[in-house]
Amino acid sequence: MFNEVDKSYPIELVADFLGINSRTLYYYEKFHLVCPLRRGRKRYYSKEDINWLEYVRELMYEQGMNLRSIIILIKRRDAVILDRCPEDVVLCYKNYLARKENGNKTME
Amino acid sequence: MFNEVDKSYPIELVADFLGINSRTLYYYEKFHLVCPLRRGRKRYYSKEDINWLEYVRELMYEQGMNLRSIIILIKRRDAVILDRCPEDVVLCYKNYLARKENGNKTME
DNA sequence: AATATAATTTACATTTAAGTGAAAAATATT
DNA sequence: AATATTTTTCACTTAAATGTAAATTATATT
Numbered sequence: 160m161f162n163e164v165d166k167s168y169p170i171e172l173v174a175d176f177l178g179i180n181s182r183t184l185y186y187y188e189k190f191h192l193v194c195p196l197r198r199g200r201k202r203y204y205s206k207e208d209i210n211w212l213e214y215v216r217e218l219m220y221e222q223g224m225n226l227r228s229i230i231i232l233i234k235r236r237d238a239v240i241l242d243r244c245p246e247d248v249v250l251c252y253k254n255y256l257a258r259k260e261n262g263n264k265t266m267e
Numbered sequence: 268m269f270n271e272v273d274k275s276y277p278i279e280l281v282a283d284f285l286g287i288n289s290r291t292l293y294y295y296e297k298f299h300l301v302c303p304l305r306r307g308r309k310r311y312y313s314k315e316d317i318n319w320l321e322y323v324r325e326l327m328y329e330q331g332m333n334l335r336s337i338i339i340l341i342k343r344r345d346a347v348i349l350d351r352c353p354e355d356v357v358l359c360y361k362n363y364l365a366r367k368e369n370g371n372k373t374m375e
Numbered sequence: 376a377a378t379a380t381a382a383t384t385t386a387c388a389t390t391t392a393a394g395t396g397a398a399a400a401a402t403a404t405t
Numbered sequence: 406a407a408t409a410t411t412t413t414t415c416a417c418t419t420a421a422a423t424g425t426a427a428a429t430t431a432t433a434t435t
Contacts, residue, residue, distance in 0.1 A: 170382080180424055185383075200382065200431060223335030223392090225421075231330055239343065278411080288395055293412075308402065308412065333392075333421090 164245070166196035166203040173204045177212055187215070190226050194251040207245045214243045272353070274304035274311040281312045285320055295320070298334055302359040315353045322351045 174181040184202075187193050193212060195202035204212075218224040232240040233252055241249065282289040292310075295301050301320060303310035312320075326332040340348040341360055349357065 183423055222339055224339060225333040225336060227331030228333060228336035231332060235347065290395055294394070
């Protein structure tokens with residue numbers, strides 16, 4: 160039906176599937192750990208996003224990593240992380256950094 | 268006088284130099300982040316240890332990494348980390364893992 | 376357009392890792 | 406042996422991560 164990268168799963172479904180609160184997904188988004196499609200204000204996630212989020216959970220809960228470390232490894236283009244991290248997350252993060260560099264003080 | 272790897276600096280001196288509590292160095296040791304020489308019960312650190320600890324502080328405080336992530340990267344033989352991490356820390360950690368694997372339940 | 380519904384955002388509470396202080400225990404020194 | 410120094414243990418503090426619930430905003434429906 161859907162391929163890996165089609166963003167079609169709404170946030171509640173993803174949260175339920177991962178066994179976490181949707182609040183956590185908003186939180187991750189603030190740190191650019193995931194990059195859902197916005198249609199209006201609604202968010203849609205791909206199968207690839209879900210796999211990635213599962214891996215993030217594993218890194219955090221089984222291995223004890225924190226959010227920022229995962230971000231740092233994305234930025235650093237760490238092979239192990241990049242292998243699992245969706246291309247668009249990397250791109251979004253790059254854009255975010257570029258915007259910040261260009262003196263955009265109005266953003267977080 | 269001393270070379271990079273001679274373990275000759277006592278804990279208080281290292282703590283003062285790094286501007287941290289010596290208690291924190293004991294804490295790091297529990298996580299195998301550093302591997303001082305024990306002469307009797309006293310601990311001695313090398314110049315290399317001090318440089319490494321300075322880098323660890325930077326990762327944690329400037330970049331926002333946590334302890335466990337640094338450990339994971341040592342285990343994973345991450346190039347960036349290994350570049351800064353003393354050889355003996357890597358070895359000690361390896362030994363620690365080996366001992367744990369071999370069913371030594373009496374250790375942490 | 377007013378109302379209902381659903382998603383998002385905000386605010387606050389809880390939990391756990393990281394770090395620290397102080398007391399107790401162990402060891403070394405005079 | 407008495408004193409000083411280092412280590413260990415226990416308990417507390419602080420901040421990140423995330424849950425809960427209320428407030429806000431958007432969208433759909435009548």
